[in-house]
Amino acid sequence: MTYLETAASFYSEVAQTPQVGLCCVQSSPLQLPGLKISAQMQEMNYGCGTTVHAAELANSPTVLYVGVGGGLEALQFAYFSRRASGVIAVDPVEAMREAASRNLAIAAKDNPWFDPSFVEIREGDAFALPVPDASVDVVAQNCLFNIFEPADLNKALKEAYRVLKPGGRLLMSDPIATRPIPAHLQKDERLRAMCLSGALTYEQYTQHLIDVGFGQIEVRARRPYRLLDAQTYGMDENLLLESLDSVSFKVAIPEDGACIFTGKTAIYAGREEFFDDGAGHILQRGVPAAVCDKTAGKLGALMPEELLVTDSTWHYIGGGCC
Structure with a gap:
């Protein structure tokens, strides 16, 4: 059997x-x-x-x-x-x-x-x-x-x-x-x-x-x-x-890999009103924005002093920048 x-x-x-x-x-x-x-x-x-x-x-x-x-x-x-x-x-x-x-x-x-x-x-x-x-x-x-x-x-x-x-x-x-x-x-x-x-x-x-x-x-x-x-x-x-x-x-996999959302957010803490990473992610100062794990990793390495990336909550229901 x-x-x-x-x-x-x-x-x-x-x-x-x-x-x-x-x-x-x-x-x-x-x-x-x-x-x-x-x-x-x-x-x-x-x-x-x-x-x-x-x-x-x-x-x-x-x-x-x-x-x-x-x-x-x-x-x-x-x-x-x-x-x-x-x-x-x-x-x-x-x-x-x-x-x-x-x-x-x-x-x-x-x-x-x-x-x-x-x-x-x-x-x-x-x-x-x-x-x-x-x-x-x-x-x-x-x-x-x-x-x-x-x-x-x-x-x-x-x-x-x-x-x-x-x-x-x-x-x-x-x-x-x-x-x-x-x-x-x-x-x-x-x-x-x-x-x-x-x-x-x-x-x-x-x-x-x-x-x-x-x-x-x-x-x-x-x-x-x-x-x-x-x-x-x-x-x-x-x-x-x-x-x-x-x-x-069922959507195409982006060139830089699939987007997996696990409840992470990115928060801009710089002096400007907005932060634009040039890749389609615009963050308002002080306001958390949901991001996929891939984007979270990129943003976290980009400006570690001015960008806070939170840990996965393992609960995500849409929204954000990706």
Whole structure:
């Protein structure tokens, strides 16, 4: 049995017998006016964060959700795309598709605004998404891509890039590792299916996104996820996993490299009213301006006495000079 077959078997099990807190023991559904989440759907909340960011969901986008789970985030996306097939949810596991359909039928009774036709559930997987090229505005996945081995992750990201329209967004939430996960844990297929042993480091994770062509990446949140203790998992020291929520844009990669926003700002403290670096960044004296990590590094080296560059907050929701 391959690791993907093990994962499919595992999620067939948890679709039929929900495991509360399988991924995020402290997660709760996004609260939106008029949105009610059933207990059944909440029990199958197998995500490690959230991919539902209202700022990315204006104008009723077509959303492709990869790995439907219990249907919770598909329902949340439908809140913003209230039309037939506004959300297309893809999952290779029949039991999971059936469970999501049942949960969405309950949601239709609990939410007068929701019609089950808003979410179209299709059989398929991340490596062969059942939609045409450049046909969706948003692709989203929560705590799925971390299961994939690097070569398969690259295939999944290429598929997401293929189906996105130019300027489209890939919304992801995945565990990342604060240091490389030992080989003996990576080889444990069940731990990988449980989102505990397949995580990449932050640097590896973002590089995969850049390698397939995403020119801009924005970190929405980064927070502790799980601790793999040394005794239980056969390591010399404990290993912290973090949860990373990100939005990646299908835009061209600039000549000087992709723009990654992690919440850094640049602040001009000189005598002039404005500072212009000649590369499109104009800073008003004393006013923080959000900048990507690349620009932060350049500005920090340019005039260290007159430019303050703050550290990453790991929370960024747009704006700034880049």
